Amino acid sequence: MAVKASVTRKGAVLLGKYVACDGFHETRPLRVVTHAHADHLIGLRQSLKHCERVLMTPATKDLIDVMRGPLFLMMGNVETLTYNQPFRYGDEEITFHFANHILGAAQVLVEDNEGTRILYTGDFKLRGTPTVEADVLVIEATYGCPSRTRPFDASVENVLVSLVEQGLREGTVYVFGYHGKIQEVMQILRKAKIKVPFVAPEKVFHVSKVCEKHGMRLGTILLSTEDEGRKLLKNNSPCVAFYHMGSRHKVGQDSFRVCVSGWEFRSVCRRIGDKEYVVALSDHSDFEDLLEYVRRCRPKEVITDNYRVGDAVALAREIWRRLKIPAKAVP
Ligand SMILES: [Zn+2]
Structure with missing residues (x-):
């Protein structure tokens, strides 16, 4: 299978041919902001200047307006997209799905012209987050190490x-x-x-x-x-x-x-x-929850986000070891 998803050294999560999530990438016309946390707003100023569209949920837009001032997003062509409302670009379709994390947080699904479903979870807590089935899964890895388990x-x-x-x-x-x-x-x-x-x-x-x-x-x-x-x-x-x-x-x-x-x-x-x-109040999945999400998602391959703070290498190893699904930490 051709490479349909990746994470760049500058923190952009690339899905399909057009989308860069949570980081800037010079060849991608669409920038998606999964939620308003700082480590997911990387390169947003550049994206606003250079991307054709910057997509986010209405709540994420409101939060960024408060945190960065209302003029900030006006630099670019921001379009708000609610959950489950498909957005067509070229031969691909982008859909946001709810993620239980902070207000406005979204998982991002791209379906390409070959019917491949490519999903980035963004940050999420398993409880309350619907599973989106996908062929290629990019998953957060904040608590990707087996010791990061909360029994309580x-x-x-x-x-x-x-x-x-x-x-x-x-x-x-x-x-x-x-x-x-x-x-x-x-x-x-x-x-x-x-x-x-x-x-x-x-x-x-x-x-x-x-x-x-x-x-x-x-x-x-x-x-x-x-x-x-x-x-x-x-x-x-x-x-x-x-x-x-x-x-x-x-x-x-x-x-x-x-x-x-x-x-x-x-x-x-x-x-x-x-x-x-x-x-210990967390808005992320612990290790067991991350594995459970992968299990339910039933992907053919997994990329663990190794740009943001976490244990992407350990998570990729355990996904392969325990679920026998090919997984790698990127970048
Ligand atoms: Zn977050």
């Missing part, structure tokens, strides 16, 4: 809720995470009937508003830069303050603190300081 996935949300409840008895609880996951935590807490106000700095606030626009229910969120929110934080009143992981060393030093991270495998919750905890 289902209990994480409950642990998170009780930890926050415990902290609220003492006052403000600070939660640190990445964009998208922060809003997932907000939703988990609201579903558990935690009704205290949420406080957030500007960017987190606006990302949350996009999430609400696309159907998430997050309740009252106050800006940390405005009076009401600022007062709550200053008085250590019961509220939950949400900050990006990057602010971890700058705010809430003496308060009750919870970091949500996928890079935790031994326990659901680990104490790392006097009043600081890490909770």
Whole structure:
């Protein structure tokens, strides 16, 4: 079979003849953005300048508008594509399928003129992500090593809720995470009937508003830069303050603190300081989930993404060893 998919040294996932996902490639007229995380926006400025079309879901567009400013995407010819709505280009068809990761995340299926189905999963968590069957599969490999297995996935949300409840008895609880996951935590807490106000700095606030626009229910969120929110934080009143992981060393030093991270495998919750905890909330598949996806997808060949952080080499080896499907880590 001719090479129908690849991953370049600059992080572009090439599918079929026309599409480059999550990276720039000079010969590809179509750029796809699978979701709004930074390691999937590589070369986007170049793509906006040089590609005929830049495709993404409406929610991903809204998130990028918030994170990069509304003018950024206006540099190029952006077209939004909803899930399951085919887009024809030349003799190929491109379709987005839902991926349970952050708001707007998509798997990308290209069907070429020979009927070959070429799929890139993008980032995804197995639970809630529909399997798309394909001949050629490019899969993320964040937790591609056999030791990256989480035996406790289902209990994480409950642990998170009780930890926050415990902290609220003492006052403000600070939660640190990445964009998208922060809003997932907000939703988990609201579903558990935690009704205290949420406080957030500007960017987190606006990302949350996009999430609400696309159907998430997050309740009252106050800006940390405005009076009401600022007062709550200053008085250590019961509220939950949400900050990006990057602010971890700058705010809430003496308060009750919870970091949500996928890079935790031994326990659901680990104490790392006097009043600081890490909770293993992940928006990626663990090793077993990645294998399970490959099993269900039933591809003839697999490429594991070896550009982004992860264990693509180990994953490719295990796919061959355990499923007997040819797999290689690229690049
Ligand atoms: Zn991601």
